[in-house]
Amino acid sequence: MRNRPFPVITATARGHGRTYARSFDWAYEEPEPPQPPALGGLIPVVWDGLWLNSGDQADGLCTVVTNVEGWLDSPPVQGNDVSRVISDGAAWGPKVLNQRTITIHGAATGPRVLLGQLRDELAVRAASREPAELVIGDYDLERVLTADVRAGTNGYRHRPLGSTGFAYEVTVTAADPVLYAGRWQSATLTNAQDAASGREYPREYPWRYALPSLPNSALLPNGGNHPAPVYALYRGPLAESTLTAAGNGIIRLAALSDGMEVLVHTATLTAEAGGGVSRASYLLPGCRPMAIPAGTSQRWYLRSAGQGSISLAWRSAWV
Secondary structure (H helix, E strand, O other), X not given: OOOOOOEEEXXXXXXXXEEEEEEEEEOOOOOOOOOOOOOOOOOOEEEOOEEOOOEEOOOOOEEEEEEEXXXXXXXXXXXXXXXXXXXXXEEOOOOEEOOEEEEEEEEEEOOHHHHHHHHHHXXXXXXXXOOEEEEEEEOOOOEEEEEXXXXXXXXXXXXXXXXXXXXXXXXXXXXXXXXXXXXXXXXEEEOOOOOOOOOOOOOOOOOOOOOOOOOOEEEEEEOOOEOEOEEEEEEOOEOXXXXXXXXXXXXXXXXXXXXXXXXXXOOOOEEEEOOOOEOHHHEOOOOEOOOEOOOEEEEEEEEOOOOXXXXXXXXXXXX
């Protein structure tokens, strides 16, 4: 998935926009996202590095987006309610969010050569098998939101407007219906001491005390209206470790030797080693999913031993 932060992202040229080539090193280089729209300016709409709402350009090409459907709407939901046979009403079922469908309506005018290049750029993105990042500005709150999308059955439709322009419609789906902030935030947790002072017991207590800033804790803010998932990159050497937050689940990971790295998605309890192979055995019994609650800042703690670290990466989330 492209929205995971740790693979290296490097910029390369492609047509009128930018694209990002992935490598699978466990590092993180953040691409510069589009800036929030200035009041009175065009709202940025960028699909896999291709700017779709840039207006008049110096080369004579003009691109505009006339409408975007499904972006700021509530995502589709599945209630899974069960009708009662011999009584009134129904029984509440587990409510889940389905994939988000976004339709972009746009048009372009300008020199025929540039129009042909833009048409090809749209077509190749619609035919791509891999998801790509869609970035759209929120004009009202002057922020930028992102989602990983891929064109589906009704991908890209092109309609010529004479010899100097064309209109188009492209429909994409986001498997993850949540919208994310344009910038990643990060924090690193290390042990307060190199060696454990005793045996570690996986038990949590309701008492909480004010603590100064310590290397084994970090404050994680989420400015959105939806719980924000966190990616945790473990680097050995680490003894059996526990990642906790007040009233927000627990992640227990097996010991890692020097040089070992494991990426954990704290919201779904999935673990991957280098090369992308799923290694669920790293997660120990008793784990519970963790995410940063909406509209809050929460402190996360590491309990372990060793000279390794946990790098946390997350983005504020909206629905």
